[in-house]
Amino acid sequence: MLTTIIYRSHISDDVPIKTLPAMVDKASKLNASHQVTGILLFNGTHFFQILEGPEAGVLEIYNNICADKRHHNVVELMRDYSPSRRFGNAGMELFDLRHHDRSSVLQAVLDKGTSRFQLTYDDRGLQFLRTFVESREKENYFEVPPVEYWDFIADQTSTPETLQNHPDVTFHPVIDPLGRQVTAIEAIATVDLAALAEGTEKYQASLAAVCQAFTQAGRACPDGMPLYVSILPMTLVVIPDAVNIIVEEIHRADLVPEQVIIGVSETEVISQLEAFSTAVRQLKEAGISLSIDNFGDGSAGLSMLTRIQPDRIRIDAGIIRDVHRSGPRQAVVQAIIKCCSALEITVIAAGIERPEEWMWLEAAGVINFQGRLFTRTGAAVAWPELRDAI
Ligand SMILES: Cc1cc2nc3c(=O)[nH]c(=O)nc-3n(C[C@H](O)[C@H](O)[C@H](O)COP(=O)(O)O)c2cc1C
Structure with a gap:
């Protein structure tokens, strides 16, 4: 069954941002071995990730991600099932929002879409993505201390x-x-x-x-x-x-x-x-x-x-x-x-x-x-x- 998990999280204080590309490289390979695809957004403080793939693979990777000390306050936003992948090409691709303006990043992300049907904003997954890119829910991100x-x-x-x-x-x-x-x-x-x-x-x-x-x-x-x-x-x-x-x-x-x-x-x-x-x-x-x-x-x-x-x-x-x-x-x-x-x-x-x-x-x-x-x-x-x- 094709499963999607979407979450957001907060980067840990002691993680140098320059280490992220190496983390993404490794993650991308691991994802590929589980037939998991997806994208990762980072805005300087928060991560937002869409994971798609067979249920067992997505769950295994998501459980690893939840236990990773490089981020905290992992909040699962959506867990759903779909007939086809939204982002089928990338094992995992990182978009650093600080280097794009909002509309260009949305377009860049949509351009990665591989759904048989055109990706539209009727899709809940993409609504979450747009909300994150536009920082519209930030007042509801409560940072719970350890x-x-x-x-x-x-x-x-x-x-x-x-x-x-x-x-x-x-x-x-x-x-x-x-x-x-x-x-x-x-x-x-x-x-x-x-x-x-x-x-x-x-x-x-x-x-x-x-x-x-x-x-x-x-x-x-x-x-x-x-x-x-x-x-x-x-x-x-x-x-x-x-x-x-x-x-x-x-x-x-x-x-x-x-x-x-x-x-x-x-x-x-x-x-x-x-x-x-x-x-x-x-x-x-x-x-x-x-x-x-x-x-x-x-x-x-x-x-x-x-x-x-x-x-x-x-x-x-x-x-x-x-x-x-x-x-x-x-x-x-x-x-x-x-x-x-x-x-x-x-x-x-x-x-x-x-x-x-x-x-x-x-x-x-x-x-x-x-x-x-x-x-x-x-x-x-x-x-x-x-x-x-x-
Ligand atoms: C924000 C964030 C996103 C991550 N995304 C993935 C991912 O998509 N796939 C993956 O295998 N690991 C990802 N990781 C890394 C995993 O948490 C974990 O380190 C990885 O699965 C390898 O496990 P290991 O470090 O125990 O070998 C991510 C970590 C963070 C902090």
């Missing part, structure tokens, strides 16, 4: 001892890592709702879990701390008086409704949006905030925002995984951030596991985070600290 820049130091004083290792309810802080602040606490009762069959019993169990979370949070959480509790959204529709029961439990636990954020998963809301909207009005009337969780996991996230606007959203961990390496994920996350900023909705990035994911999201404007990177032991936070020696 992982070694940071230590994550556990701080037992970050959350009260009562939140760490509770038997029935687990507590997960939402943090602003650079501000070194816990901005909310999520309380999750350890009940396996997924094991229950669909129906009223499941929703009763969901409501009971929420009430249990309130009881323990009331004892353990610092006064006034925003408190996240998740519920199956249909609980609010199926169980009569569910919102009133929730409000009563909040008061019984010595909490106040204004500090409570009820989280519901996007995937479950969209099946019965109408009925759910009524429940949301009741929650809001009681002073409780709404968060849409796993945002981006379902199919209707953005259209749902035209119907109900939550106070917060939590971006799905699946979208965030390796966001620093994926152009499509970056585009989706940036669209979510822009949309939420226009609607004054707070964005939380959940499920952070790698320093690069967190650093990319900080650069994109996210402030609130959750995930194992920051909470490896119980609810104690491991704050990022810059290493001195680097």
Whole structure:
């Protein structure tokens, strides 16, 4: 299968530019032995490369390229399949954009085209190429510093001892890592709702879990701390008086409704949006905030925002995984951030596991985070600290 991979990257500081032609020479020979063709653009700081060929060969070479220390911040922009090669002649050809003006380099690149059909700008690969040549996306190139820049130091004083290792309810802080602040606490009762069959019993169990979370949070959480509790959204529709029961439990636990954020998963809301909207009005009337969780996991996230606007959203961990390496994920996350900023909705990035994911999201404007990177032991936070020696 003929595969195309397009990526961009940042040249490493210690690489003399005069070594590039030799690198390209060697790469060109290696490409030829794998029947891989393509072109490489360089603008003095960034590389942009199109690789085309049989899938196995392209992947082998791309994996080598990703591991190459001569560049970093490799972001895959496109991975696609096509009937014919765009650039079939060259094993690899380098265009140094500093030595051409924009229009002549575009023409020079197009002249290398070998597609059976004329290369046109309808082609996504060429659109990426033109965007790079014209530097149109540069404001979205976030330079993530190397992982070694940071230590994550556990701080037992970050959350009260009562939140760490509770038997029935687990507590997960939402943090602003650079501000070194816990901005909310999520309380999750350890009940396996997924094991229950669909129906009223499941929703009763969901409501009971929420009430249990309130009881323990009331004892353990610092006064006034925003408190996240998740519920199956249909609980609010199926169980009569569910919102009133929730409000009563909040008061019984010595909490106040204004500090409570009820989280519901996007995937479950969209099946019965109408009925759910009524429940949301009741929650809001009681002073409780709404968060849409796993945002981006379902199919209707953005259209749902035209119907109900939550106070917060939590971006799905699946979208965030390796966001620093994926152009499509970056585009989706940036669209979510822009949309939420226009609607004054707070964005939380959940499920952070790698320093690069967190650093990319900080650069994109996210402030609130959750995930194992920051909470490896119980609810104690491991704050990022810059290493001195680097
Ligand atoms: C920006 C950039 C583009 C590269 N493009 C290719 C390429 O198209 N083909 C290739 O075989 N190596 C390419 N390389 C070099 C590979 O990373 C790697 O060095 C090469 O595959 C040989 O592997 P080796 O150094 O382990 O022998 C590129 C390196 C950089 C920094």
